[in-house]
Amino acid sequence: MEFTIDFHWQLSHGNRKKAIDPVLIALLKSIEESGSLQAAAKQAQISYRYAWGLMEKWQTELSLPLIEKHRGRGTALAPAGQYFLRAHQQLQARLMPQLSNQATQLRQQLQQLQAAQQNLRLTLFASHGLVVNALRDRLNELAIPIDLHFHGSLENLEALKTGNCDGAGFHIPIGPLGQQLTPDYLALLDPNKIQLIYLVRRQQGLIVQAGNPKSIRTLSDLARADVHFINRQQGSATRFLLDQLLRQQAINSQQIQGYSHEEFTHMAIAAIVASGVADCGFGLAAVARKFSLDFLPLVEEHYCLALPADRLQEAPFQELIRILQLPEWQRSLADLAGYDLRLSGQPVSYSDIFQSSS
Incomplete structure (x- = not known):
């Protein structure tokens, strides 16, 4: 077990505060070294579109260019980008020895508790979502270790069936589409x-730019020549859901501009749309609100945890369920758009979930 401590930059305009994504610093450093935004994006393990959108966002926030493109000579840091990177590097050089010492001390203290906590560790495979992230953070606050892995719903259930995880999160549409998927x-x-x-x-649907300038109203609008789409990666539950909806409405995915351009999280989809690189994506209502984007609901889903019945009396499962049932937990997430937590933590029957999907 090792800990690292880092610091993050924050930009303030009056009462408005925005945390600067650490990926921006990594991109600036890589651009200085490679002279290429594309190479920097690859090194950061993000798409070029996401890297360009992130750069555009912070250039707008700062009202200064961070990079300069030179024909035939690639990309270089503009003066503002150089100053920003130098300040970060200088602070790292000054603070990292002290931060490293503090991290070592924390590791030593926690290792003394680790043996007592090992029997509480949970491995959870789940589909990506804001509530799942919040649950992980809450369990960690209570010193209940959780290993959270994001995969598609069916992949999660397969992992539970084969004993590769302690619990599996899955979501299934409510309505006729859910009926089609129930046997799987x-x-x-x-x-x-x-x-x-x-x-x-929760609600999933189309995430569009604020004000919906392209007047996107239905899935069929994705096939318009003037609409540029950003997709979730193949294998994700949300991509699977979108493909089912397209098939249901006989919409040819090859006619959708950007269908093959993929991102790995709901947040990345919203960020791409917010940056203007894409006109539309498919994802969660709550994420659209986080980025001040418009949202067109298309489907409601049940999101459940599948847990082994013979282990529900074990301490980590009891604590997980207790947290989900806490009124303060549910109130803390009440502002998430398109989320209904009134049944959170309640045992539900198979007929509740799968017959209501029919």
Whole structure:
């Protein structure tokens, strides 16, 4: 077990504060070294579109260029980018020895507690979502270790069935589409062995730029020549859901500009749309609100945790369920758009979830 401590920059305009993404610093450093934004994006393991959108965002916030493109000579740091990178590097050089010492001290203290906590560790496979992230953070605050891995719903249930995780998060559409998908889910779930615990009811749909300047109203608008789309990666539950909706409405994905351009999280989708690189993405209502974007709801989903019934009395599962049922936990997430947490933490039957999807 090792800890590292770092610092982050924050930009303030009056009462408005914005944390500067650490990826921006990494991009500036890589551009200085390689002379290429594309190479910097690859090194940071993000798409070129996301890197360009991030750079555009902070150039707008600062009202100064951070990079300069030179024909035939690639990309270089503008003076503002140089100053920013130098300030960060100087602070790192001054503070990192002290931060490293503090991290070492913390590691030594926690290692003394680690043996007592090992029996509480949970491994959870789940589909990406804001509530899942918040649950992980809350469990960590309570010193209940959790290993959280993000995969598609069916992949999560397969991992639970084969014993590769302690619990699996999955979401399934409510309505006719859910009815079509139900056999795939039930093939991986044994009602005699797996208890379903409700997490949240949530909305997914089209995330569009503020004011919806392209007047996007339905899925069929994605096939318009003037609409540029950003997609979730193949294998994600949200991508699977989108493909089912397109198939249901007989929309050819090859006609969608940008269908092959992929990002790995709901947040990245919203950031791409907010930057203006894409006109539209598919994802969560809550993420659209975080980026002050417009949202067009298309489907509501049940999001549940599948947990082994014979282990529900174990301490980590008891604590997980207790947290989900706390009124203060539910109130803390009440502002998330498109989320309904009234049943959070409640055991639900298979008929509650899969028949209501029919």
